[in-house]
Amino acid sequence: MSAGKRNATATIIDVADRAGVSIKTVSRVINDEPSVREKTRDKVLAAVKALGYQRNVFARGLRADRSLVLGLLYENPQGDYPADVLHGALAYCRLHGYHLVVEVLRGRNMGEQTTRFLSQTRLDGVLMTPPVCDNPAVLKACASFGVPYVRISPRKPKKGEQYIAIDDFAAAKEVTEYLMSLGHRRIGLIKGIPGHAATIMRLAGYRAALEKAGIKYDEDLVFRGDFHFESGASGAEQFLGLKDPATAIFAGNDETAAGALAYAHEKGVAVPGKLSVCGFDGGTVSKVVWPRLTTVLQPTRLLGETAVSILINAGTAPRASTPIILPHKLIIGLSTAPLRA
Amino acid sequence: MSAGKRNATATIIDVADRAGVSIKTVSRVINDEPSVREKTRDKVLAAVKALGYQRNVFARGLRADRSLVLGLLYENPQGDYPADVLHGALAYCRLHGYHLVVEVLRGRNMGEQTTRFLSQTRLDGVLMTPPVCDNPAVLKACASFGVPYVRISPRKPKKGEQYIAIDDFAAAKEVTEYLMSLGHRRIGLIKGIPGHAATIMRLAGYRAALEKAGIKYDEDLVFRGDFHFESGASGAEQFLGLKDPATAIFAGNDETAAGALAYAHEKGVAVPGKLSVCGFDGGTVSKVVWPRLTTVLQPTRLLGETAVSILINAGTAPRASTPIILPHKLIIGLSTAPLRA
DNA sequence: TTGTAGAAAGACAAGGTTGTCATAAATCAA
DNA sequence: TTGATTTATGACAACCTTGTCTTTCTACAA
Numbered sequence: 001m002s003a004g005k006r007n008a009t010a011t012i013i014d015v016a017d018r019a020g021v022s023i024k025t026v027s028r029v030i031n032d033e034p035s036v037r038e039k040t041r042d043k044v045l046a047a048v049k050a051l052g053y054q055r056n057v058f059a060r061g062l063r064a065d066r067s068l069v070l071g072l073l074y075e076n077p078q079g080d081y082p083a084d085v086l087h088g089a090l091a092y093c094r095l096h097g098y099h100l101v102v103e104v105l106r107g108r109n110m111g112e113q114t115t116r117f118l119s120q121t122r123l124d125g126v127l128m129t130p131p132v133c134d135n136p137a138v139l140k141a142c143a144s145f146g147v148p149y150v151r152i153s154p155r156k157p158k159k160g161e162q163y164i165a166i167d168d169f170a171a172a173k174e175v176t177e178y179l180m181s182l183g184h185r186r187i188g189l190i191k192g193i194p195g196h197a198a199t200i201m202r203l204a205g206y207r208a209a210l211e212k213a214g215i216k217y218d219e220d221l222v223f224r225g226d227f228h229f230e231s232g233a234s235g236a237e238q239f240l241g242l243k244d245p246a247t248a249i250f251a252g253n254d255e256t257a258a259g260a261l262a263y264a265h266e267k268g269v270a271v272p273g274k275l276s277v278c279g280f281d282g283g284t285v286s287k288v289v290w291p292r293l294t295t296v297l298q299p300t301r302l303l304g305e306t307a308v309s310i311l312i313n314a315g316t317a318p319r320a321s322t323p324i325i326l327p328h329k330l331i332i333g334l335s336t337a338p339l340r341a
Numbered sequence: 342m343s344a345g346k347r348n349a350t351a352t353i354i355d356v357a358d359r360a361g362v363s364i365k366t367v368s369r370v371i372n373d374e375p376s377v378r379e380k381t382r383d384k385v386l387a388a389v390k391a392l393g394y395q396r397n398v399f400a401r402g403l404r405a406d407r408s409l410v411l412g413l414l415y416e417n418p419q420g421d422y423p424a425d426v427l428h429g430a431l432a433y434c435r436l437h438g439y440h441l442v443v444e445v446l447r448g449r450n451m452g453e454q455t456t457r458f459l460s461q462t463r464l465d466g467v468l469m470t471p472p473v474c475d476n477p478a479v480l481k482a483c484a485s486f487g488v489p490y491v492r493i494s495p496r497k498p499k500k501g502e503q504y505i506a507i508d509d510f511a512a513a514k515e516v517t518e519y520l521m522s523l524g525h526r527r528i529g530l531i532k533g534i535p536g537h538a539a540t541i542m543r544l545a546g547y548r549a550a551l552e553k554a555g556i557k558y559d560e561d562l563v564f565r566g567d568f569h570f571e572s573g574a575s576g577a578e579q580f581l582g583l584k585d586p587a588t589a590i591f592a593g594n595d596e597t598a599a600g601a602l603a604y605a606h607e608k609g610v611a612v613p614g615k616l617s618v619c620g621f622d623g624g625t626v627s628k629v630v631w632p633r634l635t636t637v638l639q640p641t642r643l644l645g646e647t648a649v650s651i652l653i654n655a656g657t658a659p660r661a662s663t664p665i666i667l668p669h670k671l672i673i674g675l676s677t678a679p680l681r682a
Numbered sequence: 683t684t685g686t687a688g689a690a691a692g693a694c695a696a697g698g699t700t701g702t703c704a705t706a707a708a709t710c711a712a
Numbered sequence: 713t714t715g716a717t718t719t720a721t722g723a724c725a726a727c728c729t730t731g732t733c734t735t736t737c738t739a740c741a742a
Contacts (some may be wrong), residue, residue, distance in 0.1 A: 025720085037718070061696080061727095062699070064701090068461075094444075099442050103431070259629075265632075285626070288596060290606040396728085401728080402729090405697095467715080
């Protein structure tokens, strides 16, 4: 605790006095502007160091209309995904002198929430994860404030927009093909929340893999989940109760897979002996369950880092309008095994 | 993306012009100061609304030396704990017009990192979780900036300091007593990272419970863990390999418990049939493993909320110097069962 | 009516920085 | 050396609020 008046920090004027130059020259040195003699620069830097001078962010922000602060918007605060994005973003921010303020958007009026958020903090940019990044009101709010944003895994990328994503389609196809390579033909898919880009693309990848292998798409083997544990158990229940039951389950994410796993344990169905289970995400959940999950490792931290790098370099770098697709990786765990006849 | 100039927002001058009053009067209305006629207030508010005026945070911060921004410092970005604290804090912040900027401190020079952080962002307060909150350099840095802070579960509370914590001692005692009530006498304890307040207090609670029950403290039944999955497996290995093996394991946290669980599954030791396992935290991990863990639910979000409330009310409320101990709760899962002879 | 107290409103400065423009110094060519 | 050109530096305004102090208005008592 210990309240108390903020320490009087040295101002640019103090530095100028001590260095025997004008404040403008100090400003030039601090901002790495040209037209400063080396000798002068040294004098100023010495004074800065001696006084422990730190630029006042408010004054700077007021004058320059730049805050050096970015925002991170997301909806669901649970799980590793948002936290990892946050920490990736944070790491890159720190490296470049930026800071990050986070905001969780909830409920119906996300547009208003965004407006309030943006008007209260003058952010230099915003990054957002699904499903917030697919909310038109949120995007509109950003646009109306003229705040640049980068979307992570958006559902419908706008033309010319630079966004970041992984190839959910390819990843899901890989998983499905991997399961088929183990001999599985009856593969149950537990979908994620309807409408999510990930849900849609992963379903498409799953279907593409089946089709390529000449396996007929069976609606009984698709369960409408919600990325949560319980839906994994429900999905497993459906798939295992079929006349021709599934021998493998591809869950929408790790948590769902954990649910399926738990149901199997409950019913005495051996994993991976009688049932193979795959997850998606590669976070903590996939590592703490038993048996350790076969899953797709998303480069979640990297998503955050890259998003921030785009925002920060938006001004300088020539704006490439290509999406950045980051690599995923199929992690073979202990929850999948060859089908036994 | 869509870079571009920030939208020209209305200033206080515009509002004053439109309302036909001076800027100072507008300022008074905005800040809910007295001495404004109701009629005038209405005029001003109408103008504010019409123009969509939003106070410029930089100008305000520059003049008032208050940022309405709080900081959250922590070290280990993994797991539910920091994320939950963050979201609790965030919720309270939003309710009171504050924002939250997060910073992860890593490595040796946390003091310097804190100094840099504080000088770059003019925070109105800082909250921190263990083990950052026990780092003297960090505390010193905060003090030298005159930034008030609240520590969550500090190891050695300073006299008169208002901090927040749960009663780790009592919680650990409860867990141990619960296990003993099931008939267990050989209870292995997997400790957390040495030096952490939680580690120390939980060990003490464990010992106190044993002592009270007249059970001799056995060093073979204490394993030095680190709050991670692997140490759970190692601990279980040690305990189950004893001549007189443990029949129950009390892990330092849920992740460690998951490790113990996995080891047991691996070796075919039935849980809870042959071995009971308890965790600590009550987060996602405890719910996704099978069987669902018996654990201690920490009010993690509430810790964050309460910490922020203390910071925000520090100026106004009469500063109570009592620590705030938030309630924990023993959650009986499916990973514990009576000892079978 | 006059005087007075208190409430309401305003004028002005200050806060620390950066942008614009002007000036001083250094460099170079003739 | 002189004049022209480039480079380095400085003076000053502007950014948008809020704090201090002053002025105006209102209400009420004498």
